[in-house]
Amino acid sequence: MSTTQHSEHSEYIDSDTGKMGMWLFLFTELFLFGGLFIVYAVMRSKYSDDFHQAALELNAFIGATNTVVLLVSSMTVAMSLTAIQKSKPNLAILLIFITLILAGVFMMNKYFEWGHKFSLHLYPGSDVMKSLPHGEIMFFGLYFMMTGLHALHVIIGGILLTIVMVKLKSGKINREHYLLLENGALYWHLVDLIWIFLFPLLYLIT
C-alpha cells in the first residue's frame, strides 16, 4: 500500500499520503454508521415508550464490560505504535497480541449476548419478535444491525492486526516503515469510537 518502487535500491514511502487515504476510508465508515444513528434517533423520538421497554432487555453489564475491553485494546494498539517507533519490535508484537486477545474476549461476550437473545427467540423475523409492538421491533432490528455491523468490523480489524503482527515478526514493519501498523491502529480506534456511541445509545439509555 502506497509504496512506490523507484530505482533498484531506493524505496520511497509517503506515509502522509498513506495515512490520508486511510482517513478518507474512515470517513466513509463514519457515514455508514452515521446513517444508522440517524435512523435510531428518529425512531427513538417516534417510539420513545417502546424503545424504553426494549432497552430494558439488554444487559448493560455485558455492554459495560465490552466497553472496558475495547478501551483497553485501543490503548494497547496505540502503545504498540509507540513501541515500534522506539525500536522495540518484540514489545510491539506482544501489545498487538494482547489487542487480538481482547478482540476475542469482545467477540466471546457478543456471542453469549446474542446467544441469549436467540434462546429467547428474539431475532429478526422470529415469531416472538413479530408479536412485539412496532417500536420494539425497530429497536431490536437496529440493535442487531448496529452491533452486528460493529462486530463485523471487530473481525476485520482482528484480521488486519494479525497481518500487522506477522509483518512485525518478519521485520517488514520496522522503526523506519510502520505505516501499516499506524493505519491498522487507526482502524482499530474507529471500531472503538463507534462502540463509544453504541454503548450508551443501546445499553444505557432506557
Next chain:
Amino acid sequence: MKNHDDHISSYSLNLTVLLTLLILTTVSVLAIKFHFGAFTVAVALLIASVKAAIVLTYFMHLKFENLLLRLMVSGVFLLFAIVIVITFIDYSFR
C-alpha cells in the same frame, strides 16, 4: 519521506488517556441512574462525544498531525453534525 520524524506518544500518555476514558465511562454509567428525564440522552451523548474527542485527539494522534488532516477530520464531523441537525429540523416540523 520516512515515518521516523513522526511524533512519538509516550506510554504514560496512552495510559493517562485510557484512565480518563474509563473514568468517563463510569461517570456515564452512574449519570444514567439519576434520570435527567428528557436530558438523559443529551447527557449520555455529551459524555460519549467527549470520549470520542479524546480518542481522536490522542489515540488517533490528530493532535500531532498536520493542519490539512486536522481540517479534513473536523470538516467531516461538522458535515455529519449538520446532516443530523437538518434531519431533526426536517423531522420535527413535518
